[in-house]
Amino acid sequence: MADEVVLLDLWPSIFGMRVRIALVGKGIKHESKEDDLRNKSDLLLKMNPVYKKVPVLIHNGKPVCDSLIDHRSVHRRLDEVWNDSSPLLPSDPYHRAHAGQVLG
Numbered sequence: 001m002a003d004e005v006v007l008l009d010l011w012p013s014i015f016g017m018r019v020r021i022a023l024v025g026k027g028i029k030h031e032s033k034e035d036d037l038r039n040k041s042d043l044l045l046k047m048n049p050v051y052k053k054v055p056v057l058i059h060n061g062k063p064v065c066d067s068l069i070d071h072r073s074v075h076r077r078l079d080e081v082w083n084d085s086s087p088l089l090p091s092d093p094y095h096r097a098h099a100g101q102v103l104g
């Protein structure tokens with residue numbers, strides 16, 4: 001079954017930009033949905049009920065919410081699932097931690 005990847009986004013968002021670059025860099029087909037942060041969609045409220053922020057990466061119906069926290073959790077997820085193409089983060093845990101600090 002093909003992966004379903006949806007990005008809840010807002011085009012000027014630097015956080016969203018990080019995820020967009022990662023998706024394109026890894027060649028992951030996805031659908032982008034712009035949200036209106038003054039009138040947040042039901043999907044955003046359902047997928048990120050605590051912080052209600054974009055970006056949210058929805059992979060096969062499951063959300064990953066942060067582009068920065070936990071050493072870029074969206075990026076880690078993309079590397080874990082699409083591990084056959086262009087790694088976004090170093091494999092070494094020490095270097096990965098530094099990538100999160102320096103680039104975050």
Ligand SMILES: N[C@@H](CCC(=O)N[C@@H](CS)C(=O)NCC(=O)O)C(=O)O
Nearest residue numbers: 013015037053054055066067068069
């Ligand atoms: N920790 C989040 C921050 C995301 C964030 O701050 N998104 C802003 C847009 S750039 C947002 O959705 N703001 C809506 C709000 O604060 O209600 C990340 O790393 O992705």
